[in-house]
Amino acid sequence: MGPSKLALYGGKPVRDSYLPYGRQWVTDDDINSVIKVLKGDYLTTGPLVPKFEEAIAEYVGADYAVAFSSGTSALHAACFAAEIGKGDEVIVSPITFVASANCVLYQGATPVFADIDPKTYNIDPNQIESKITSKTKAIIPVDFTGQAVDMDNIKKIADRYGLHIIEDAAHALGSEYKGRKIGSLADMTEFSFHPVKPITAGEGGVITTDNEEFYKKLQLFRSHGITKNKKDFFDSDGPWYYEQQALGYNYRITDIQCALGLNQLNHISKFLYRRRKIADRYNQAFCGMQEVNIPFEAEYSNSGWHLYILRLNMNLLQADRKDIFEALQAENIGVNVHYIPVYYHPYYKKLGYKKGLCPNAEKLYEDMITLPLFPKMTDQDVEDVIAAVKKVIGYFRKQV
Structure with missing residues (x-):
């Protein structure tokens, strides 16, 4: 074993203070933009909501954007707009946060998990096609860690079978596919504004689309299924009139959130530049270590690097992933694991999902930090x- 005594076993940690895996960067001008709203007339659905939506649509090159209270509610709305319902199946990736599959369940449909590409960690188009049945209605590919999915091949499959593509780009605002920003490539694309994401609105999400019909359904769904647009009324009793035309939810975002999100969007170029510089430095530092694999990035992708996944070569280490995880935490490095395969969770087990569905995803889960x-x-x-x-890997390196 290596000479440096690990903090886990009583040695001095590399850092005196704990470094989290992710954290927001809120500036004074971000704070002032929120204060301005708090002193104004509108706190919830006011003028900053459409302003934020227009800014996001323009940034990604989409015709429309509809903002929501969270990325999860945005995904739910997209499933509603695509008319996904009971008896339908939707193909999703297992290596993602549970919201990517839960949104299908919310609509009474069935998530079908397709395995990942072992190099990119994104859903494998070949695996997608093998899962399609007469019940398949849509595909929800995930731009995992910010790396773009193989959209051209996914689109070919979707076109062949008449399927919708709802791109889960929660990690990928500012990422690019073949030189185009993600957000105008799929039928609908979801972004998240959780604090650790590329920009934050505290919480919040958005769907971008070029489809006007989807746009109207998304707007309807986020506010109880109610419209106040006279042109869309089936009836009218007077100038006070509004109509509930669908069973929607209160998924509205606030002007407070949109003020923060709008100002954060001014910083996104700086944020992305810094994320890419950090990823480059990690790649440079770890590329020569046999005990780990650095992330692979496909030629068509320019990732925004929401996450940096280091994959362990366990056969070269005399420890398991838990030992290495705990050792790094003891060094005050806030490592994490993204993600537990969705169908491993007890709720999904109750629905009948079992281990063995996606071998590549399951093997990745065992090895990644x-x-x-x-x-x-x-x-x-x-x-x-x-x-x-380097300290932890050196300590647990198998001696030849």
């Missing part, structure tokens, strides 16, 4: 992560 990566990390923070990984 997420390293800290967020724009506000200093160069010293980055070097601390590198030092801790």
